[in-house]
Amino acid sequence: MQKQPLGEVIAERVLQAHHADGSSHPVVVRIGRPYTERERGVDWSCPGQVDGLGDDTVVTVHGVDALQALLLCLYRVRTSVRHLAAEHSLRISWLEGDDLGLRIEPETPAEELL
Template sequence: MIDPKRDVGPFGEPIVTRTLTSEVHGGPVIVAIGKPRLHPTNGRTWLCPWRIEGLDEEPLTGSPAIGVDGWQALNAAIRYVDAALEGTGHPVSFNGGPPSLTE
């Protein structure tokens, strides 16, 4: 069984970011998704790191999204971020509306 939390390497440079606005403190909440890459130890599974900054003092991160290729891992990372934001209960907006991570 693959444990994506071990030996996945550094986040690296984000390939895409989106700046949301906190409806709690009015400051920026920055969502970043890293470049999909092959798992460094098994060479078959693709991983895509993600993080959310601005909700708390420390960035919110979780296990990298997993896919059979980079495309699937990237799409999964967007869903992971969406679920993580919803799970915090911290309301955010994008350009005055919903965060719209899939649009």
């Protein structure tokens, strides 16, 4: 993974970081549009950013196609949020719940969703 500009933002989510003293502040997750880098020997790349937890570096994740790059970027962003929140002793929420909605697979079996 390497640092890259975020480029065109295709998805954004605002989370809340909750401090032990009861205060909170926003944490913004941004996903950039996947793009091809075949000339560099990389099939697809997707940039992502977590802003509001101390490290707002844009990180680019690579995949064999646009969908894999996007899914891996979502995974990277989710793990970054969890890691940075733990590092700063923060609880992160979305829509007042602990599920950030950034999982690739739902916790509920697919047949129960139908």
